Amino acid sequence: MNRAVAADESAFFCMPSRVVFGAGSIRKLAGLCQRQGWHKALIVSDTFFTGQTAIVTDLVADLEAAGIRAEIFDGGEPDPSIELCDSATRSLLARQPGAGFDHVIAIGGGSNIDLAKGLSLTLKFDKPAEDFVGSPVFPGKPLPLIAVPTTSGTGSEITAGAIFACRGSATKVAIMSNDLRPMIALIDPELTLSCPRKVTADAGIDALAHAIESYIALDSRDYDTAGDPDPSYSGANRITRSFAHEAIRLCFGNLKRCIDEPGDLAARTAMSYASLFAAMSYASAGLHGVHGTAYALAGLTHASHGSTNGVLLPYVMDALAGATTAGLAEIARLAGGGRGTEVEAAREAAVLTRDLVAAVGIPTDLRGFGVTEEQVPGLLKDALAVTRLARAFPIKPPDEAYARIFANAYAGRLGSD
Secondary structure (H helix, E strand, O other): OOOOOOOOOOOOOOOOEEEOOOOHHHHHHHHHHHOOOOEEEEEEOOOHHHHHHHHHHHHHHHHHHHOHHHHHHOOOOOOEEEEHHHHHHHHHHHHOOOOOOOOEEEOOOHHHHHHHHHHHHHHHOOOOOHHOOOOOOOOOOOOOOEEEOOOOOOOOOOEEEEEEEOOOOOOEEEEOOHHHHHHOOOHHHHHHHOOOHHHHHHHHHHHHHHHHHHOOOOEEEOOOOOOOOOOOOOEEEEEHHHHHHHHHHHHHHHHHHHHHOOOHHHHHHHHHHHHHHHHHHHHHHHOOHHHHHHHHHHHHHHHHHHHHHHOOOOOOOOOOOOOOOEEEEEEHOOOOOOOOOOOHHHHHHHHHHHHHHOOOOOOOOHHOOOOOOHHHHHHHHHHHHOHHHHHOOOOOOHHHHHHHHHHHHHOOOOOOO
């Protein structure tokens, strides 16, 4: 999508102070931590990485050789809850008052990284996680965080948010602040080789959703930051769209290859770049309709994050075909299509995306998740309740568009069908 430079363009862009990328780069981490003058690390992971891989034990050895003591918390779970963060905090502080940690290292998927973000606050300030929900202003800086993703999808190693499940709620809550962005993001594509097929598919489609949502998000000139001088999300701009553009191209060109040939390090590296670039885009531009509707679906079905994003992504694109025509037409071209008119190409983008979702094994309608027609109104209500994710949605208000998205996603119907 070619855009002339406008005189009133603006951008607010945030990312970690250091990004380390490359196969085998995890072996550089101990030296980097030593250079910061740190002495005691908390490693946040889960039992897969401590019990079935050598990733954590090797890192502990590297840290100790660099004069850094490390303590491990491997109680990470998918979709971590506020309660898990608080129980982990109590357990860690009980072992040693004050704990003495001067940095946190997260190893795993987005769930482990989000948990580590929460712990960087609760351990530092000895407060429950819920105290930090809804406010971007903390009592001080969190513990420095290093994020080491083992999947190519969530982008949590770049973002300002930590997403938690909350008991008694169908939706999720977020702790959001630019202070929560990891200080160091270390992306080692070799770590993704251990991902099973489903995890690879879910994560890859999540990355694609991040890239597409941020590419067609509300422009920064129209985004309401409510006067916040340090916003976590601030709308799409020339910087974010550049990263999203490349991420979309890489996802369409490499995700299926990672599924078919899981040991292909070149394809894995391409998807690691795709996830990183998508996160660099959405972490400033913002997410909107896909994640807003997908959170509601996940609350109902408890299906994985990537799959709930995947099923709804084409229908959100279809609903926005009239509002973001040029952007969607470019997405179609990046996916290998888009040879018709701009309008035809915009509609085709949703079809090509749905084809990729199906190709990696994710259902392409809500019935594939066991949703009944009677449950659709409840999904709409829950999605509209996630107001923070409607701010970057290009159609205001989102009610009618969201209703159309759910109706079409239930029927498995796109405008071009």
